[in-house]
Amino acid sequence: MKTIKSFIVTFIVALVLGSCTSDGDDTPKMDENPMAEFNLLASIAANGHSLELYSEGNNGFTTGYNEIFVRIKNNADESYFANPQITWLPVMHMSSMNHSCPKSDLAVTEEHNTVAKGYIIFQMPGNADEFWDITFTYTVEGQEYSLTETIDVAAPSDGKQKVTSFMGSDDIRYVLAMVEPTDPQVAINDIRAMLFKMENMMSFPIVENYSVTLDPRMPSMGNHSSPNNVDLTYDSNAKSYNGKLSLTMTGYWKLNLKLLNDTGVVLKGEDVTVENEASSLYFELEF
Numbered sequence: 001m002k003t004i005k006s007f008i009v010t011f012i013v014a015l016v017l018g019s020c021t022s023d024g025d026d027t028p029k030m031d032e033n034p035m036a037e038f039n040l041l042a043s044i045a046a047n048g049h050s051l052e053l054y055s056e057g058n059n060g061f062t063t064g065y066n067e068i069f070v071r072i073k074n075n076a077d078e079s080y081f082a083n084p085q086i087t088w089l090p091v092m093h094m095s096s097m098n099h100s101c102p103k104s105d106l107a108v109t110e111e112h113n114t115v116a117k118g119y120i121i122f123q124m125p126g127n128a129d130e131f132w133d134i135t136f137t138y139t140v141e142g143q144e145y146s147l148t149e150t151i152d153v154a155a156p157s158d159g160k161q162k163v164t165s166f167m168g169s170d171d172i173r174y175v176l177a178m179v180e181p182t183d184p185q186v187a188i189n190d191i192r193a194m195l196f197k198m199e200n201m202m203s204f205p206i207v208e209n210y211s212v213t214l215d216p217r218m219p220s221m222g223n224h225s226s227p228n229n230v231d232l233t234y235d236s237n238a239k240s241y242n243g244k245l246s247l248t249m250t251g252y253w254k255l256n257l258k259l260l261n262d263t264g265v266v267l268k269g270e271d272v273t274v275e276n277e278a279s280s281l282y283f284e285l286e287f
């Protein structure tokens with residue numbers, strides 16, 4: 001009798017453990033929303049679908065680097081299309097002309113095949129008379145659709161410069177954007193920036209193998225610098241310029257920069273000296 005009891009107990013324990021394990025590993029997670037923790041920027045209804053745009057932070061579209069996640073919902077059954085092929089084209093409609101901005105491709109993420117991810121770098125905000133829109137062209141179930149939606153692009157709420165568009169000494173227009181740090185600390189921070197050239201109004205390819213010197217200063221405190229900064233060099237895997245940013249105290253910092261091409265010619269920016277307190281090429285942060 002005792003043996004039978006213990007057998008039954010063992011059997012029940014095995015059953016419970018077994019079902020727990022299969023819940024964790026095998027059961028498809030149909031109800032899990034991969035975007036639950038994200039911020040819905042827009043849900044655009046068209047073609048019987050809802051194209052949803054998400055960001056990680058709580059901001060809307062801002063000038064500078066925006067990481068954006070895209071899903072396409074089939075409104076008929078509330079399901080999300082797997083492996084959607086999506087292209088996008090942001091366009092600013094200005095009073096004198098239209099232009100686009102730097103952007104990545106949209107690629108389905110490894111974690112969730114209903115979620116595509118990419119970035120857009122808006123180089124200027126919209127205003128009362130001039131606005132941005134994004135045209136999406138996408139293919140689901142073998143059919144191509146497209147839609148265009150107007151969006152609000154605002155300057156960052158702290159007013160600090162995270163992106164700059166400028167003419168180089170080689171007469172080429174460039175866009176330089178700070179991607180990191182997003183959460184600066186009193187420490188040696190990783191700094192990451194992306195550089196694009198304006199090939200024409202609609203095309204902004206990545207520029208490789210240039211370099212960016214870095215001289216962070218605190219203008220409110222005698223323009224002091226900080227030790228152990230590392231200039232930004234091109235990382236061909238990340239397709240960005242990476243370096244080290246030393247911040248020795250909280251407050252407002254101006255990150256004075258110089259952009260050099262692949263032969264070391266200065267395209268934009270100046271050294272900070274006693275006579276020259278800032279470079280014409282810079283980022284700003286305050287924390």
Ligand SMILES: [Cu+2]
Pocket residue numbers: 092094099124
């Ligand atoms: Cu514009």
